[in-house]
Amino acid sequence: MSFLNKEICDGDNPDLTEERRTATFDTDRMAQVIYGSEKFAARRRQITKSISRIPALQDTKPLAFMTREEKITEACRELDVLSDHWEQLIYVNDEEEALHLHREVIGMEGHPFALHETMFIPTLVSQASDEQQEKWLGRARKREIIGCYAQTELGHGSNLRKLETTATYSPSTQEFILHTPTITALKWWPGALGKSSNYAIVMADLVIKNKSYGPHPFIVQLRDEKTHQPLPGITVGDIGPKMAFNGADNGFLGFDHFRIPRGNLLMRHNRVEPDGSYLKPPHAKIGYSSMVKVRSRMAMDQGLFMAQALVIAVRYSAVRRQGFLEDKSQEVKVLDYQTQQHRLFPSIARVYAFIFCGLETIQLYEKLILDVNKNGDTSGMADLHSLTSGLKSVVTHFTGQGIEQARMACGGHGYSMASYISEIYGVAVAGCTYEGENMVMLLQCARALVKAVELVEEGHPEKLSPMMAYLTKPSVTVDLTVGPEAYVKIFQLIAKKQAFKATEQLHKFMVAGDSRDVAWNKSAVELTKASRLHTRLYILKTFIRRVESITDISVKAALTDLLNLHLNYELLDVASYALADGIMSSTQMDFIKNQLYSSLEKIRPNAVSLMDSFQFSDLQLRSVLGRRDGHVYQNLFEWAKSSPLNQSEVLPSVTQYLKPMMEKSKL
Numbered sequence: 001m002s003f004l005n006k007e008i009c010d011g012d013n014p015d016l017t018e019e020r021r022t023a024t025f026d027t028d029r030m031a032q033v034i035y036g037s038e039k040f041a042a043r044r045r046q047i048t049k050s051i052s053r054i055p056a057l058q059d060t061k062p063l064a065f066m067t068r069e070e071k072i073t074e075a076c077r078e079l080d081v082l083s084d085h086w087e088q089l090i091y092v093n094d095e096e097e098a099l100h101l102h103r104e105v106i107g108m109e110g111h112p113f114a115l116h117e118t119m120f121i122p123t124l125v126s127q128a129s130d131e132q133q134e135k136w137l138g139r140a141r142k143r144e145i146i147g148c149y150a151q152t153e154l155g156h157g158s159n160l161r162k163l164e165t166t167a168t169y170s171p172s173t174q175e176f177i178l179h180t181p182t183i184t185a186l187k188w189w190p191g192a193l194g195k196s197s198n199y200a201i202v203m204a205d206l207v208i209k210n211k212s213y214g215p216h217p218f219i220v221q222l223r224d225e226k227t228h229q230p231l232p233g234i235t236v237g238d239i240g241p242k243m244a245f246n247g248a249d250n251g252f253l254g255f256d257h258f259r260i261p262r263g264n265l266l267m268r269h270n271r272v273e274p275d276g277s278y279l280k281p282p283h284a285k286i287g288y289s290s291m292v293k294v295r296s297r298m299a300m301d302q303g304l305f306m307a308q309a310l311v312i313a314v315r316y317s318a319v320r321r322q323g324f325l326e327d328k329s330q331e332v333k334v335l336d337y338q339t340q341q342h343r344l345f346p347s348i349a350r351v352y353a354f355i356f357c358g359l360e361t362i363q364l365y366e367k368l369i370l371d372v373n374k375n376g377d378t379s380g381m382a383d384l385h386s387l388t389s390g391l392k393s394v395v396t397h398f399t400g401q402g403i404e405q406a407r408m409a410c411g412g413h414g415y416s417m418a419s420y421i422s423e424i425y426g427v428a429v430a431g432c433t434y435e436g437e438n439m440v441m442l443l444q445c446a447r448a449l450v451k452a453v454e455l456v457e458e459g460h461p462e463k464l465s466p467m468m469a470y471l472t473k474p475s476v477t478v479d480l481t482v483g484p485e486a487y488v489k490i491f492q493l494i495a496k497k498q499a500f501k502a503t504e505q506l507h508k509f510m511v512a513g514d515s516r517d518v519a520w521n522k523s524a525v526e527l528t529k530a531s532r533l534h535t536r537l538y539i540l541k542t543f544i545r546r547v548e549s550i551t552d553i554s555v556k557a558a559l560t561d562l563l564n565l566h567l568n569y570e571l572l573d574v575a576s577y578a579l580a581d582g583i584m585s586s587t588q589m590d591f592i593k594n595q596l597y598s599s600l601e602k603i604r605p606n607a608v609s610l611m612d613s614f615q616f617s618d619l620q621l622r623s624v625l626g627r628r629d630g631h632v633y634q635n636l637f638e639w640a641k642s643s644p645l646n647q648s649e650v651l652p653s654v655t656q657y658l659k660p661m662m663e664k665s666k667l
């Protein structure tokens with residue numbers, strides 16, 4: 001079936017138009033699947049249209065030619081314009097719409113409200129009492145104040161129990177005294193802390209009567225609301241340029257015996273009474289919920305990062321012609337090469353898979369917060385923590401790989417900032433580190449896996465959560481031709497074997513006399529392997545479930561091709577485990593390879609439309625190479641001409657140094 005997609009515009013590059021004509025599905029319908037509902041997909045388009053009608057948001061100078069200061073200023077200008085139009089553009093307090101608006105208009109390089117929306121407000125929602133919300137949440141939502149999330153210190157990020165900033169309670173004044181006792185106790189890294197925020201959630205060790213209660217969240221005013229000057233007792237500033245994300249002022253922060261009222265400890269779940277008595281929270285890690293919130297978003301956000309890189313690479317590959325196949329009269333689109341398809345299409349499949357996981361984990365977090373806040377039910381916390389710990393690690397790792405391949409798939413032009421892929425890469429791979437370094441979080445996921453294996457070994461399989469139930473599955477011989485369920489079964493066996501092997505190794509070291517911590521460290525690589533397999537199994541099953549639920553026949557068919565590619569690619573990628581354990585034969589391996597290659601051919605006609613379906617505007621993409629019109633060569637030439645270096649024919653560096661040097665050489 002041939003389908004004429006609505007957005008075809010006469011002026012586009014004919015090679016891209018041809019691709020859009022051959023698609024077998026409607027991109028608006030696909031967008032509904034990607035964005036979780038018809039309503040949100042339509043709202044996104046509406047918001048894009050409204051943005052395009054605001055002149056002050058069009059034709060801004062390319063970010064690549066700006067200094068850091070100019071980037072920050074530009075982001076603030078755009079925020080100001082958005083603020084003037086906020087209520088016309090989006091439904092007030094709709095988090096998804098606000099995130100979309102920021103992504104599209106300001107892009108991904110960071111801005112003063114990035115942490116305000118993603119961590120400051122969510123922490124107030126999950127950790128502040130009703131009374132505290134009354135005081136601060138409304139002001140935060142109206143953007144009267146700007147907040148950030150200050151937890152990481154110069155000396156400690158991963159090991160939260162060793163944070164050194166102290167909040168010592170003084171019963172006589174009913175205040176907490178915030179203090180930075182050493183240089184390593186300086187808060188270091190928090191986004192938007194350096195120059196933009198005037199408030200922060202500060203995680204500090206709560207100390208009452210010389211007893212430490214561990215990290216707790218406090219709301220702290222950092223700067224005068226009128227002058228924006230730091231308050232006395234506060235040292236704050238920017239930490240300097242980073243690999244990417246340079247529109248953000250990640251900052252440092254120190255306190256010199258800085259006093260805040262008792263009511264600034266966020267007290268929805270724990271309390272310090274005026275006399276200094278402490279009321280425990282219902283779950284020891286409830287104060288970590290803002291991190292779980294961000295981790296639960298990361299599969300979606302990273303999926304969208306990788307999608308941006310792939311829109312650029314796939315469109316470009318359909319326009320770039322180089323070399324010959326059958327027909328020697330015309331060069332082929334590089335997208336027709338099997339190697340190019342193999343480089344890009346498995347990542348397209350992963351983008352869809354990650355986004356489907358993200359839709360699920362975002363909802364799981366929302367449900368958890370309702371359960372905790374309304375009913376005091378914390379029973380879902382452990383499962384969501386282990387799931388999102390594994391997921392953020394696996395997704396960020398593959399997203400980095402996928403974006404780098406997209407960059408290479410664009411040849412030389414991929415290396416130019418005109419492609420914008422290097423910026424997308426730099427921002428995306430920060431996710432391997434923030435919200436918990438990937439290895440550290442894989443090991444958190446492994447704790448839950450080991451516990452589950454131990455339950456099975458102790459004869460209590462009925463106590464396993466549904467996600468762990470596969471650990472009880474017996475070994476079976478599987479016929480791969482029966483479809484996705486067969487792939488799941490093999491994957492389950494592989495993941496189960498690895499979880500048991502890693503646990504066995506841990507126990508072996510303990511039996512030999514090592515403490516659990518030392519034995520854990522000696523088994524850590526095997527444990528992280530088990531976590532990755534466990535997480536990839538979850539991703540695979542979510543992809544299958546999601547595709548099964550789709551009602552639009554042509555959308556479902558296109559996604560089934562993508563799912564088949566994913567199943568074969570994933571299984572091939574972990575085949576060494578399966579071969580070593582005799583779970584799969586070499587004949588089955590050949591079958592998988594052939595299925596993979598034929599999936600590439602099936603996906604080829606839909607590749608451009610699978611990526612167009614994300615409906616990123618050119619404004620959001622910020623890529624000269626990936627623009628919707630596909631006129632890459634004209635666009636590249638115009639862009640290069642606008643480079644500041646080309647605003648004069650002879651640079652001062654030539655007059656000042658090269659010319660005299662050449663003259664000297666003549667003597």
Ligand SMILES: CCCCC/C=C\C/C=C\C/C=C\C/C=C\CCCC(=O)SCCNC(=O)CCNC(=O)[C@H](O)C(C)(C)COP(=O)(O)OP(=O)(O)OC[C@H]1O[C@@H](n2cnc3c(N)ncnc32)[C@H](O)[C@@H]1OP(=O)(O)O
Pocket residue numbers: 103107108109110111114115118149151152157158159160161191285288289291292294297301381382385433434435436437440444447448
């Ligand atoms: C973010 C959205 C992106 C949007 C993108 C869009 C556009 C781009 C534009 C702008 C971008 C905007 C913002 C994004 C940028 C950056 C944001 C980054 C913000 C940050 O970067 S902010 C700092 C994050 N910094 C960390 O991420 C530190 C990691 N380090 C830890 O998180 C802990 O340190 C841990 C967990 C490793 C150890 O903690 P610990 O030592 O206290 O605990 P321990 O290991 O002893 O575990 C004892 C028992 O607690 C259980 N347990 C632990 N945690 C739990 C939880 N949460 N829930 C339920 N149970 C939990 C365990 O499972 C165990 O259970 P069991 O005993 O049963 O095994």
Ligand SMILES: Cc1cc2nc3c(=O)[nH]c(=O)nc-3n(C[C@H](O)[C@H](O)[C@H](O)COP(=O)(O)OP(=O)(O)OC[C@H]3O[C@@H](n4cnc5c(N)ncnc54)[C@H](O)[C@@H]3O)c2cc1C
Pocket residue numbers: 115149150151152155156157158159188189190191245250430433434435436437438439440443
């Ligand atoms: C772009 C960006 C934005 C950020 N934004 C914020 C923010 O808004 N607010 C905030 O508070 N923080 C923020 N951070 C900080 C971030 O959360 C931390 O850097 C992160 O949690 C990693 O901690 P670390 O730097 O201490 O790494 P380290 O723990 O020092 O990692 C170094 C190495 O040690 C290894 N390692 C550490 N512990 C273990 C262990 N137990 N077992 C095995 N290996 C281990 C790691 O795997 C890694 O290889 C941001 C960071 C970045 C890059």
